[in-house]
Amino acid sequence: MFWALILEPHKEYSQIVERSFHVSMATLDLASLSDKLVQVFVRYKEKCYLLCNLIEDKKCQVPLDINFEEGTYVTFLTYGRGFVHLTGYILPYDEICSDNSEEEEVENEIEKKKEKWLITNNQNSLKRKTKSQEDGKKVKISKQESFDKSNDQDANSKENYGSLEEEDNDVDMEDMEQEKNENDNDNDEDEDEDEDEDEEEEEEKEQEHEKKEIENQQQQKQKKNHDKQYKTNGKEIKQEQQSKKQNKKTEQQMQQKNLNQAKKRIIEGGVQVEDIKIGDGALATLGKNVTVYYVARCKMGKEEKKFDSCIQGKGYKFRVGKGEVIRGWEIGIIGMKVGGKRRLTIPPNLGYGAKEVSPVPANSTLTFDIELKKVN
Template structure:
C-alpha cells in the first residue's frame, strides 16, 4: 500500500511508528525550490541526527531504502526553503521485505531440496505399497493362492474357449463316419445334382451387362460443377483479401490488457521471468500522457524495489511488470482507473491522468 509525506520548510514531523513502512524516494518540489541545497534529516530515537540526502535543482530526487518498524521513534525535517516529497509503501506483517537477496535464494534452495526429498519418499512409499499388495496371497480353504496367477489362468481359459468357438463357426461339424447304404448313396448323389443345377446360372435370366461408365455413376455435369466450385473459392478468397488490405496487424509485442492497460515490449530480456510474489528492482521514468511532462524517474543505484502483485504500487504496475524478463524494457500506458484515479497525486499528477512509464527490469528476488 502506498505511503507518502510532504515535508515543508521549518516543520519537524515526529511520531512513534504504528505500522511498519518503507521510504523509497525523496523528491524536491521545484515550485518552491531556489538555487540553494535542501538537506533532508532524520532524528532516530532522539539519539542522533542523520543526513539522508541533499537535493537541488540539478539533483531533484534521490532513491532511498529505509525501513521503519512498529515502535520506532523518528523525526523527519529539512534545512532549506523548499518542500520535499517522500514516497514509499507500508510493510504490513510481511517479514519477507527484511530478507536479503542471498537469504531469499538460500530459502528457495532449501525448499527445493525438501520438495525433492519428499517426492523421493512418496515415490518409494508408493512402490513399496504396490509390491506388498502384489505379494499378498489370497486365502481360500486354508490354501494360499496368488491372485495375479489366477487371473492369468482365467484369461487363458477364456482365450481357449473363444478360439474353440471360432473354429466351430468356421468349420461345420462333420457327421460321424458311418457306412452308407446303397439307397442313401443314391439320395445323396441326387441331392448333389439338384444343388449343382440350382447354382448354375441360366443364360436367359442373365442380366445385360451395363457399360463401365454407367456403373461408376459418373455424371456428365461433374466436371463443370467442380470448375464452378473452384471459381467460387477464388472469388471468396479475393473478397477476403480486399477486406484485410490496408490494415496493419497489431504487433505481438504490443497488447491491450483488460482495464485499458497498454503493454509494449521495447526490449525482451534474456533473464528469469517475473511473477506474482517476486521482489523486483526496476529503473523507470514516468510522464503524463497528455503533455509528455516527466514527473518521476529512477535510473541509478539498485533501482526501485517492490513486491510484485501485492498492491504496493499502482495496479497498472502490478499488471504491466508481470511477465517481464530480467534485462527487458517495457512501455506501459496506464489509464487513470489503474493509476491514481480521480484524485491524482498533486501537484505532479493531476486528477484523471493517463500515465506513460518506461520500465526496465534490473533484477528480481
C-alpha cells in the first residue's frame, strides 16, 4: 500500500506509527525551491538524525531504505526553504499476523509436550522411589522374622537338649522348608526386579520418543522460520532492485530535463536561445569582432523556408554592439564561445519589424542557426 508525506519548510510532522511503513525516496520540489540546499531530518527518542541532503541541479532525489515500526513516535522536519516529498509503502500486516499466530501455535504445542514429559518423568521417579522404599521395608521385616525364628529354635534346642537325637529329623525338615521359602522369596524378588527393569526401560523409551518428537518440531519450526526469512529477503531484494531501477530512470529524466532547460532559454527582449553545442574557445562579448557561419529561416506561407545563409569561406564578420546586424543577433550571440553552435529565435520587434524585406514577410519571427568561428 502506498505511503507519502509532503514536508513544508519550518513545519514539523509528528505521529505515533499506527501501521509499520517503509520510506523509499526523498524528492525535492524544484518549483517551490528558494534555497539551493534542503536537509531532511527525523527526530527519534529526543534526538534529530539527518536523513539526506537535497541540492538543486545536483542531487534533487535520494533513495532511502528505512522502516518505522508500529507504536514508534517519530517527527519529520526540514531545514531550508523548499518542499520535500517523502514516499514509500505500508508494510504488509495480515501476512505478519498469520505467520505470528502459526508460530505461537507451534510454540504452545512444544511447551505442552515439554510439560507433559516433565510431569511423566517426575511421576515415574516418584513411583520408583516409593517402590524402592517398600522393597527395603519388606527386606527388613523378612530379616527380623528370620532372626526371631532363629532365636526360638535356639531356645527350643536348649530345653530339649536331651531329646536332640529324636528331633534331628524334624529340625532338618524345618531347615529345608525354611531354605525353600527363602529361595521362593528370592525368586519373587528377582521377578519383581525384572518387572521393574522392564517398566523403567519402557518409560525411558517413551521419554526418548517424546524428546525426539519435540526436537523434530523445533527443527520444523526453525526450517519454517528460515524459509520465511529467505522469502522475505528475496522479496526485499527484488523490491530494492526495482526501486533502484526506477530511481535511476527518474534521475536520468530529471537530468535530461535540467539539461534541456539549460540549453533552451529566453533572454532579453524575448529572444529564445538554444545551445546545440557548447564551444571551448574565446568568448563573444560587447565590442568584439566576431566571424560566424549562419543559416536564416522564416515562415513563408504555411512552411518555414531558408531565405539567407553563409556556411563556407571566410564567413560573415561584424562587431558586437555597433548596430551592424539586427538587434536580436547582438543579444543572442553574447556569451557564445568559439566552436559553439546556437539557434536564435528572434521576435519581429528585434528582427525586421513591420516592414517587408524581400523575401521575408512583414512581422516575421526569424530563426538563425549560428556557428561562432572566430573572436577578435
